[in-house]
Amino acid sequence: xxxxxxxxxxxxxxxxxxxxxxxxxxxxxxxxxxxxxxxxxxxxxxxxxxxxxxxxxxxxxxxxxxxxxxxxxxxxxxxxxxxxxxxxxxxxxxxxxxx
Amino acid sequence: xxxxxxxxxxxxxxxxxxxxxxxxxxxxxxxxxxxxxxxxxxxxxxxxxxxxxxxxxxxxxxxxxxxxxxxxxxxxxxxxxxxxxxxxxxxxxxxxxxxxxxxxxxxxxxxxxxxxxxxxxxxxxxxxxxxxxxxxxxxxxxxxxxxxxxxxxxxxxxxxxxxxxxxxxxxxxxxxxxxxxxxxxxxxxxxxxx
Amino acid sequence: xxxxxxxxxxxxxxxxxxxxxxxxxxxxxxxxxxxxxxxxxxxxxxxxxxxxxxxxxxxxxxxxxxxxxxxxxxxxxxxxxxxxxxxxxxxxxxxxxxxxxxxxxxxxxxxxxxxxxxxxxxxxxxxxxxxxxxxxxxxxxxxxxxxxxxxxxxxxxxxxxxxxxxxxxxxxxxxxxxxxxxxxxxxxxxxxxxxxxxxxxxxxxxxxxxxxxxxxxxxxxxxxxxxxxxxxxxxxxxxxxxxxxxxxxxxxxxxxxxxxxxxxxxxxxxxxxxxxxxxxxxxxxxxxxxxxxxxxxxxxxxxxxxxxxxxxxxxxxxxxxxxxxxxxxxxxxxxxxxxxxxxxxxxxxxxxxxxxxxxxxxxxxxxxxxxxxxxxxxxxxxxxxxxxxxxxxxxxxxxxxxxxxxxxxxxxxxxxxxxxxxxxxxxxxxxxxxxxxxxxxxxxxxxxxxxxxxxxxxxxxxxxxxxxxxxxxxxxxxxxxxxxxxxxxxxxxxxxxxxxxxxxxxxxxxxxxxxxxxxxxxxxxxxxxxxxxxxxxxxxxxxxxxxxxxxxxxxxxxxxxxxxxxxxxxxxxxxxxxxxxxxxxxxxxxxxxxxxxxxxxxxxxxxxxxxxxxxxxxxxxxxxxxxxxxxxxxxxxxxxxxxxxxxxxxxx
Numbered sequence: 001x002x003x004x005x006x007x008x009x010x011x012x013x014x015x016x017x018x019x020x021x022x023x024x025x026x027x028x029x030x031x032x033x034x035x036x037x038x039x040x041x042x043x044x045x046x047x048x049x050x051x052x053x054x055x056x057x058x059x060x061x062x063x064x065x066x067x068x069x070x071x072x073x074x075x076x077x078x079x080x081x082x083x084x085x086x087x088x089x090x091x092x093x094x095x096x097x098x099x
Numbered sequence: 100x101x102x103x104x105x106x107x108x109x110x111x112x113x114x115x116x117x118x119x120x121x122x123x124x125x126x127x128x129x130x131x132x133x134x135x136x137x138x139x140x141x142x143x144x145x146x147x148x149x150x151x152x153x154x155x156x157x158x159x160x161x162x163x164x165x166x167x168x169x170x171x172x173x174x175x176x177x178x179x180x181x182x183x184x185x186x187x188x189x190x191x192x193x194x195x196x197x198x199x200x201x202x203x204x205x206x207x208x209x210x211x212x213x214x215x216x217x218x219x220x221x222x223x224x225x226x227x228x229x230x231x232x233x234x235x236x237x238x239x240x241x242x243x244x245x246x247x248x249x250x251x252x253x254x255x256x257x258x259x260x261x262x263x264x265x266x267x268x269x270x271x272x273x274x275x276x277x278x279x280x281x282x283x284x285x286x287x288x289x290x291x292x293x
Numbered sequence: 294x295x296x297x298x299x300x301x302x303x304x305x306x307x308x309x310x311x312x313x314x315x316x317x318x319x320x321x322x323x324x325x326x327x328x329x330x331x332x333x334x335x336x337x338x339x340x341x342x343x344x345x346x347x348x349x350x351x352x353x354x355x356x357x358x359x360x361x362x363x364x365x366x367x368x369x370x371x372x373x374x375x376x377x378x379x380x381x382x383x384x385x386x387x388x389x390x391x392x393x394x395x396x397x398x399x400x401x402x403x404x405x406x407x408x409x410x411x412x413x414x415x416x417x418x419x420x421x422x423x424x425x426x427x428x429x430x431x432x433x434x435x436x437x438x439x440x441x442x443x444x445x446x447x448x449x450x451x452x453x454x455x456x457x458x459x460x461x462x463x464x465x466x467x468x469x470x471x472x473x474x475x476x477x478x479x480x481x482x483x484x485x486x487x488x489x490x491x492x493x494x495x496x497x498x499x500x501x502x503x504x505x506x507x508x509x510x511x512x513x514x515x516x517x518x519x520x521x522x523x524x525x526x527x528x529x530x531x532x533x534x535x536x537x538x539x540x541x542x543x544x545x546x547x548x549x550x551x552x553x554x555x556x557x558x559x560x561x562x563x564x565x566x567x568x569x570x571x572x573x574x575x576x577x578x579x580x581x582x583x584x585x586x587x588x589x590x591x592x593x594x595x596x597x598x599x600x601x602x603x604x605x606x607x608x609x610x611x612x613x614x615x616x617x618x619x620x621x622x623x624x625x626x627x628x629x630x631x632x633x634x635x636x637x638x639x640x641x642x643x644x645x646x647x648x649x650x651x652x653x654x655x656x657x658x659x660x661x662x663x664x665x666x667x668x669x670x671x672x673x674x675x676x677x678x679x680x681x682x683x684x685x686x687x688x689x690x691x692x693x694x695x696x697x698x699x700x701x702x703x704x705x706x707x708x709x710x711x712x713x714x715x716x717x718x719x720x721x722x723x724x725x726x727x728x729x730x731x732x733x734x735x736x737x738x739x740x741x742x743x744x745x746x747x748x749x750x751x752x753x754x755x756x757x758x759x760x761x762x763x764x765x766x767x768x769x770x771x772x773x774x775x776x777x778x779x780x781x782x783x784x785x786x787x788x789x790x791x792x793x794x795x796x797x798x799x800x801x802x803x804x805x806x807x808x809x810x811x812x813x814x815x816x817x818x819x820x821x822x823x824x825x826x827x828x829x830x831x832x833x834x835x836x837x838x839x840x841x842x843x844x845x846x847x848x849x850x851x852x853x854x855x856x857x858x859x860x861x862x863x864x865x866x867x868x869x870x871x872x873x874x875x876x877x878x879x880x881x882x883x884x885x886x887x888x889x890x891x892x893x894x895x896x897x898x899x900x901x902x903x904x905x906x907x908x909x910x911x912x913x914x915x916x917x918x919x920x921x922x923x924x925x926x927x928x929x930x931x932x933x934x935x936x937x938x939x940x941x942x943x944x945x
Binding site for chain 2: 491502531533538556564
């Protein structure tokens with residue numbers, strides 16, 4: 001763990017990352033208001049942006065990039081499991097009403 | 100953790116408590132996953148009555164979301180300051196984080212009150228129920244985070260200052276805080292924007 | 294705070310903040326062994342209560358149109374029987390094994406977070422007490438269109454919506470009163486306990502292994518603990534949220550699962566079984582682990598296909614997440630989902646079959662010693678196989694629709710959870726009895742126990758297959774005389790009482806042997822894993838020196854080598870090695886430090902029932918008491934010096 005601390009970014013870098021996050025948020029809000037123009041692409045784009053922000057915070061602010069692979073596997077595994085399970089539930093609930 | 104004796108620990112090289120914290124956060128994914136799934140299922144249904152879009156105040160929520168996002172920056176700066184053992188800066192950034200969190204919470208309370216006055220109560224319909232329980236559960240997490248941050252700040256006032264050793268130290272509070280932040284990143288999109 | 298045990302444990306022990314013996318030493322202990330023993334006794338206590346509830350049910354069903362119980366009482370009894378057996382008996386008794394054995398099997402001195410371990414035990418105790426306090430404080434009124442309030446009685450004032458609390462039946466309309474609130478919040482509290490212990494065991498296994506204890510050298514029991522902890526960590530959050538919804542529906546007027554407000558009762562089933570099916574494997578995998586330890590020891594052969602068993606265990610754990618909807622074939626789920634979950638249910642039989650073949654391969658050609666643990670393990674294989682096969686029949690959706698809610702299903706899951714999990718657990722209780730108490734149990738009584746239980750078990754649950762296929766319905770307090778179901782029902786009831794008798798034999802054996810049993814050698818079974826390298830009973834400090842593991846079944850290889858034909862030959866120096874181990878184990882040459890006892894886990898845990906009552910009765914004062922207890926516990930915990938810090942201080 002001690003060696004991983006050495007690689008952590010500098011404060012300047014953190015501020016730059018935060019600016020990126022802020023810009024992404026601004027785009028999200030803009031997308032909300034331009035839904036009529038962007039149309040069907042709005043929701044996928046919004047999800048894409050949220051995932052991007054998520055990865056940035058987890059990877060850099062939470063230092064997951066610099067962590068041991070055990071931790072990475074665990075967190076990412078939990079993430080994937082949750083995604084699969086809940087996708088199935090949502091799809092099943094949505095489709096049950098049509099059959 | 101030290102191996103003062105021949106008794107071995109941590110064959111993986113990860114600190115035990117950090118590992119425990121990440122395991123905890125991984126299960127938190129499932130907590131919020133269940134809440135979000137329920138919310139999505141109900142959001143997609145067409146039950147008559149007041150809709151979420153009837154009460155939302157997107158500009159307001161955008162600002163409070165931005166505030167919570169920036170609290171992650173101050174948190175990571177506090178962590179960074181402690182890594183180079185700058186106690187003064189650590190305390191300042193900690194307090195800043197706690198304050199930003201408190202502002203976010205105040206915003207949420209204001210938002211809930213507004214919605215309530217518009218007639219959008221907990222038991223109005225499934226939209227309101229799932230909205231309040233989901234965002235309320237997140238709010239509870241923010242509240243606990245603020246308490247932990249203030250506790251750390253209090254400990255930091257002592258002569259010895261803060262360290263990155265020992266129990267619920269700054270690193271773990273930081274991990275928790277960032278996690279609460281990423282949950283809101285998802286919630287902001289899923290609950291409000293989509 | 295660190296407690297320091299001098300090699301011969303003299304005066305320094307009196308300087309420690311807490312007592313070594315007596316009730317306070319148990320209340321404040323953070324020793325995984327004491328916690329394990331307490332888990333065991335508490336779970337056994339609840340096992341007895343759950344068993345009594347089952348006997349009451351069986352008395353009611355022994356005659357057609359019987360009126361020993363009212364419908365209300367019957368509902369409460371089967372709900373409490375299921376809930377008790379699953380959450381208060383089998384899960385905690387598995388936790389007892391995890392606690393006691395896990396650190397010993399990986400060569401650790403304690404779990405990763407000893408105080409959290411104590412916390413999860415006390416939360417479990419308070420959760421169980423909270424759930425059972427429904428008999429004192431709870432009420433169950435008359436459901437809409439159901440029985441009358443005066444039929445409820447004392448026995449009926451308990452949760453009565455089934456252990457899976459299907460909605461809207463478990464909602465306020467059909468389960469009025471507070472009893473189901475006790476159920477929902479009680480399970481919530483018990484869930485917290487299991488979740489905390491899951492974190493603890495995962496980190497313990499990953500990080501507390503001794504030198505040379507690579508993953509692929511860990512005993513299978515440890516592996517199964519690992520798998521169970523994963524299942525707990527990822528499935529309990531789902532039920533926790535679902536129970537939140539139930540509580541909100543019942544207490545605060547929301548309609549998550551009630552159609553009149555736009556809610557979705559099927560969503561409850563999804564969320565419940567998303568947890569509930571992994572839960573099945575949470576109950577059975579520990580028994581798999583125990584059996585995989587017992588069979589090689591008493592067959593005097595290595596486990597056949599160690600890696601296959603380990604991976605099959607994880608295969609089961611993983612696929613176990615993907616089969617939940619086979620509990621819902623009779624609910625309105627889409628045909629695609631039915632087909633998909635039918636398939637995945639068939640698939641999960643594969644790793645389970647792999648395990649069965651591995652166990653058979655282990656016994657094959659071995660020199661079997663038919664001691665009681667071995668008998669229970671063999672019984673386990675047979676009974677679990679029957680339960681597993683009747684389980685596969687449920688994957689055929691049309692057949693399942695026919696079997697749903699009949700005694701066929703009851704027979705199936707009792708073969709898995711009683712014939713499987715409980716037989717495995719008894720096997721383990723006998724197997725490790727000498728290690729825990731330093732005494733031998735009485736072998737004849739043990740065998741009587743086994744045969745009585747085997748006969749009683751099959752008399753009880755075997756005929757249920759036929760009763761179910763003949764159409765006897767679950768969760769119904771009477772059946773008509775014309776159905777001709779009486780004969781087998783009487784057999785079932787007789788069987789249930791034979792099981793009760795076998796449990797009495799077990800208790801007599803336990804109490805007698807613990808007091809007056811023969812003194813146990815430290816390796817009575819000529820065993821294979823490192824928990825047998827330390828004295829019996831286990832010293833407080835477990836291992837005097839951190840063991841160094843060089844292979845799978847390390848202890849066996851210390852004692853035995855192979856001749857040219859691959860037969861095990863005892864090493865010449867083996868006896869001397871054992872003597873040395875015992876000497877060192879009893880008189881450690883090194884300075885030993887253990888985490889010190891703490892009051893705060895029990896204080897923290899005691900706050901939770903108050904919060905539970907506060908929600909049920911919407912009482913601010915109770916909420917305040919609960920919060921204050923949590924705060925005191927948390928603050929005390931946080932400010933109490935940590936073992937790790939003191940660890941360094943005291944050393945330097």
